[in-house]
Amino acid sequence: MQISRLLADIGGTNIRLAWQAVPGGTLNDIRVQPCGDYPTLTAAVQDYLAQVQVPEPREAAFGIANPVTGDAIHMTNHHWSFSQRAVRDALGLQRLVFVNDFTALALALPRLTSEHLRPVGGGEAVAGSAVALIGPGTGLGVSGLVFPPGSEEGVPIAGEGGHVSLAAHTQKEFDVITLLHQRYGHVSAERAVSGAGLVELYHALRQLDGQEGREVSEAAQVTGLAFEQHDALALQALEMFCGFLGSVAGDLALTLGAKGGVYLGGGIVPRLGTWFDQSSFRARFEAKGRFKAYLASIPCWVVDPGGAPALYGAACALDSGRPSA
């Protein structure tokens, strides 16, 4: 009997699933399902299993947009809460590995080829140096890889870098952060650099400028207004989003010493297409005073989500012998 392995990337908006016949094998039946369509994670996975003919999955690895610190998981950006062991048992698995989604994506980075990477700006990667990973989606995922001597795969960083404090670079950004502070108290990077963050920026700019603007509730409406209707306020919000992302990515590169490069993951940046390349992202990435030249030497790449890199990363987590739930 053939035995397979189930892989998932669980975000705040979507769950992507696939299966592999063998370690290192191709990903089969990659599907994206909206989390909101299912009451529980188990129900979402069971629906996938009912749709595709996965031969006897015994092992699984799930990357999830959440810290993974114990058996209980309460998702930050979605209402699913569950026990890892209960999910393992309900799905009849012998082994189920949970890992943070950006830790999983970090594990996949050394395997990405130029086909799945678009450079933004110049710079040359230094082999063996740390690499950084940052990606706005429903939330703001952050990770990276460090390479201790003798390690080719790299060791992923499991932090919560999306929740670092957001700093202003211009008076307008300061005014926007002040408004966000009045609303939320601590203003994390994720409050601006995420799907919900883009909506927040649009509303804050509208309030500051005393403009009418449109009512928006989804990030896609802001990009739609910007790209299809050339709406000035939406373009300003998008520009501020890219500036903040550049600033936070530059801070991350400085902190990690990421001479190996900075990877931009998540679902939003790839949707901005080549417009992103002429945004203020790269200038802001480098705008670190005396460390401008240091950052100018670091390459940045947009990761194409089409190749399902986070699912390959989940497979790497399974291969690396991480403990089961």
Ligand SMILES: Nc1ncnc2c1ncn2[C@@H]1O[C@H](COP(=O)(O)OP(=O)(O)OP(=O)(O)O)[C@@H](O)[C@H]1O
């Ligand atoms: N065209 C668009 N332009 C900008 N943002 C968009 C667009 N379409 C969807 N989004 C936003 O992208 C976000 C979802 O990103 P992504 O596809 O990375 O999902 P996810 O993996 O569930 O997220 P995460 O892993 O951060 O929890 C949502 O906030 C959504 O509003």
